[in-house]
Amino acid sequence: MSTENNPEQLYNNSVQILTDLIAFKTISGEDNSPLIDYCDNILKKLGASSFRTFDDEKKRVNLFATLKAKNSNNKKPIILSGHTDVVPVSKGWSSDPFTATIKDNKLYGRGSCDMKGFIACTLAYAPIYSKSNLDRDIHFSFTFDEETACQGAPILIEELKKRDIKDGICIIGEPTNMKIIDAHKGCYEYTTYFKGLAGHSSAPHKGVSAVEYASRYVNKLIELREKLKTRAPKDSIFDPPHSTLSIGGVFGGIAHNVIADKCHVNWETRPVLKEDGIFLNQEIDKYANEELLPEMKKIFPNASIKKDIIGEIVGFDRQDKSDACELISSLTGDNSRQVVSFGTEAGLFQEIGISTVVCGPGSIDQAHKIDEFIVLDELKKCLNLLDGIKAESVPN
Numbered sequence: 001m002s003t004e005n006n007p008e009q010l011y012n013n014s015v016q017i018l019t020d021l022i023a024f025k026t027i028s029g030e031d032n033s034p035l036i037d038y039c040d041n042i043l044k045k046l047g048a049s050s051f052r053t054f055d056d057e058k059k060r061v062n063l064f065a066t067l068k069a070k071n072s073n074n075k076k077p078i079i080l081s082g083h084t085d086v087v088p089v090s091k092g093w094s095s096d097p098f099t100a101t102i103k104d105n106k107l108y109g110r111g112s113c114d115m116k117g118f119i120a121c122t123l124a125y126a127p128i129y130s131k132s133n134l135d136r137d138i139h140f141s142f143t144f145d146e147e148t149a150c151q152g153a154p155i156l157i158e159e160l161k162k163r164d165i166k167d168g169i170c171i172i173g174e175p176t177n178m179k180i181i182d183a184h185k186g187c188y189e190y191t192t193y194f195k196g197l198a199g200h201s202s203a204p205h206k207g208v209s210a211v212e213y214a215s216r217y218v219n220k221l222i223e224l225r226e227k228l229k230t231r232a233p234k235d236s237i238f239d240p241p242h243s244t245l246s247i248g249g250v251f252g253g254i255a256h257n258v259i260a261d262k263c264h265v266n267w268e269t270r271p272v273l274k275e276d277g278i279f280l281n282q283e284i285d286k287y288a289n290e291e292l293l294p295e296m297k298k299i300f301p302n303a304s305i306k307k308d309i310i311g312e313i314v315g316f317d318r319q320d321k322s323d324a325c326e327l328i329s330s331l332t333g334d335n336s337r338q339v340v341s342f343g344t345e346a347g348l349f350q351e352i353g354i355s356t357v358v359c360g361p362g363s364i365d366q367a368h369k370i371d372e373f374i375v376l377d378e379l380k381k382c383l384n385l386l387d388g389i390k391a392e393s394v395p396n
């Protein structure tokens, strides 16, 4: 595979690699190692060094690969970051979701825009980086299970901390039509389980209704939601400006005349400030442990309330001065800064001191949908950006 600096060939390679990537069925939660092997092989052949981190079952894999600087100039390394998982497919696709199909300048397939398009561009461009006289490291960070509350990235981030990779510029190539996104709210998801005591409905005092205690818990959350509104920062850049909270579902009970012994509540919050997340958790845990649980235990000592963290995607905060945003602005000429309503891995990189921006090809409007596609021109724009990064990563 020779890419040289022939734009046409480079573009064709990106389409070919994207086609290959889409064929790996990397739905969140499933084994993504064949895709990781594919990426690792491309990069290793170019001289990259890499390491992997795993989930507990070693089924799902993060890859972090590096093309080392030939002459280190103390320039901050650049991390090109993408998640390898895709959301599940539902019925109704016009073509096979795992076979890339090109029609009318669009490439269809699950993950085409979210976000294998970006990964494909970085892999197509990698041969050029490897041949360049790089004066900074270029890293490739490919994670698992972003779509299920960022389960993979924190494992990678821990390893980056150990390896002292915590100063740099990270570009998260989520689909933004190559616009600069520099902030989003956090997204915390929880399920709270209530265990009570079943009984005949004619004697409510002899049972512990998990459904009733769950209802009170839900009411408390709704009360706290009002408090979150009053905590909105004055200069909030978000719409709505405050942290939100939503009850996604309440599940429990088997019949009109049976006291329910089990119930669970799915809920989520999107904090604009980390402190709001802490506040909310403290308040609701206190209520559960100090008010609800003692009442439940009076009748049934084995009663319990257990809150499971499904995921806590940390927020991505706007910085007054961002090396990452400035780099993209200087290369694309886009000086705008936008916020988005979806969560990404950006906050995780930012938390360890890496200047981070979300900017990638394709539109979020097509993500997670039937007939997901990427407009092919977006791949060209992304390749141009990667070309600009090369210019900024060789001595001038």
Ligand SMILES: [Zn+2]
Binding pocket: 083, 114, 115, 146, 174, 175
């Ligand atoms: Zn995504």
